[in-house]
Amino acid sequence: MPTQLFDRIVLGDRLALAKAITLVESQNIEHQQEANKLVSEALKLNKAALRIGITGAPGVGKSTFINNFGSWLVNEKQRRVCVLAIDPSSQKNHGSILGDKTRMETLSMLEDVFIRPSPTSGTLGGVARKTRETILLCEAAGYDTILIETVGVGQSEYLADSLVDCLLLLLLPNAGDDLQAIKRGIMELADLIVLTKSDVTEPAIYNQAISDVANALNFIPNKFEGWTPKVSNYSMHNKEDVAEIWKGLEKFIGHQKSKGHFETKRKAQKIEWLNEAIKGKLESSFFEDADHKNALKNALSELENGAKSLEDIAAKLIDDWRK
Ligand SMILES: Nc1nc2c(ncn2[C@@H]2O[C@H](COP(=O)(O)OP(=O)(O)OP(=O)(O)O)[C@@H](O)[C@H]2O)c(=O)[nH]1
Ligand SMILES: [Mg+2]
Missing domain, CATH: 3.40.50.300 (P-loop containing nucleotide triphosphate hydrolases)
Structure with a gap:
């Protein structure tokens, strides 16, 4: 259980910390969800x-x-x-x-x-x-x-x-x-x-x-x-x-x-972190959307027959997805 694991981390249990970092590094969705909870807890401690x-x-x-x-x-x-x-x-x-x-x-x-x-x-x-x-x-x-x-x-x-x-x-x-x-x-x-x-x-x-x-x-x-x-x-x-x-x-x-540079740099790093998280989420929801996978295939043939430019194809794909 993540909360129990978190309690162990706070108590200074190195094995628990190592396990939590493994969750952070994992590609597995469930692990990532557990890791997210741990990270939010850690953020609260500040x-x-x-x-x-x-x-x-x-x-x-x-x-x-x-x-x-x-x-x-x-x-x-x-x-x-x-x-x-x-x-x-x-x-x-x-x-x-x-x-x-x-x-x-x-x-x-x-x-x-x-x-x-x-x-x-x-x-x-x-x-x-x-x-x-x-x-x-x-x-x-x-x-x-x-x-x-x-x-x-x-x-x-x-x-x-x-x-x-x-x-x-x-x-x-x-x-x-x-x-x-x-x-x-x-x-x-x-x-x-x-x-x-x-x-x-x-x-x-x-x-x-x-x-x-x-x-x-x-x-x-x-x-x-x-x-x-x-x-x-x-x-x-x-x-x-x-x-x-x-x-x-x-x-x-x-x-x-x-x-004041110390705080300014920390703040900029947090913004960067948030932006990376947004980019990651946007990217995965775009590429993993089932309907969209078909649209991507069609776009590929459009690209191959040279009917449209790469920019136009990308813009249209994003527009359709946003709708
Ligand atoms: N004589 C001497 N040798 C050193 C000193 N510092 C490091 N070395 C030697 O330099 C070599 C490389 O040291 P590392 O600490 O592994 O270097 P690193 O920058 O971490 O290397 P990478 O992780 O591969 O990029 C080792 O053989 C060290 O013993 C020093 O102050 N004096
Ligand atoms: Mg080294």
Whole structure:
């Protein structure tokens, strides 16, 4: 029963949470109905956690960073951490190692930490909706810090940014990586930037990379008025680095809240969510309507014999359906 399941989630039962997320990810109609009830319950609780996205090229060190950062947040800041991974490309890649628990060994062994690898299927919009619902369920379970790992390919950074309060971009200390990020417009999306693997990079090259990225930021329009992303150094072997990065993050969140950007972004995300839900419902009621399936078949022959343009055929189909 969904309500019982929900009660267990609120009590912090991790198995119940995992089961609920499986319902959210399921394509089965009954599962989806159960999931919808759980999500509405979660929405009523209105327990917003801090949502942080971690993005960057494959192999830049995202999972390793989350392992260190997450463990530090649990141990030093007494936060309850949940890690989710989103990977809209994994269908093509036949599953990726993103969010790999073996890279998060320290974190996964801590009490009260929840790690969930990415769902392996779905469109970009579908993955976004399901991740949003998963975030709400994790928040209902009492997690106050949600870390979302996403590999920087395709449009996935935009997707991640639409789900979080702060987007952390991890870059490798070589010009290739920052140039790529500039070219793809990703640098503009970053709220904070971290240069990884300082321990294996020649100090002169590493420091040059830090100042190159900081310089590049001067030529990029600010994402939020009054905020230029801080560029931090990082090595998995230096425990102090995550403390500095957390300071930068707190400063960013403070800025966002004092300027009203925090609430504005959350509100825009809710609207986006609602729009996605509407689009999903419209799409399924259009394509699954039995009468309409016939009309679609007829339209196909009209299209093939070239009697009408594609635009006209689509417009007529929608008109008929609305009637
Ligand atoms: N020397 C060194 N190696 C690192 C550091 N951070 C990560 N690595 C190594 O880099 C490799 C990739 O790290 P991951 O954390 O899996 O990278 P990722 O960005 O999560 O990779 P994908 O999920 O595949 O996109 C691993 O072999 C790590 O041990 C670091 O600070 N220093
Ligand atoms: Mg990873």
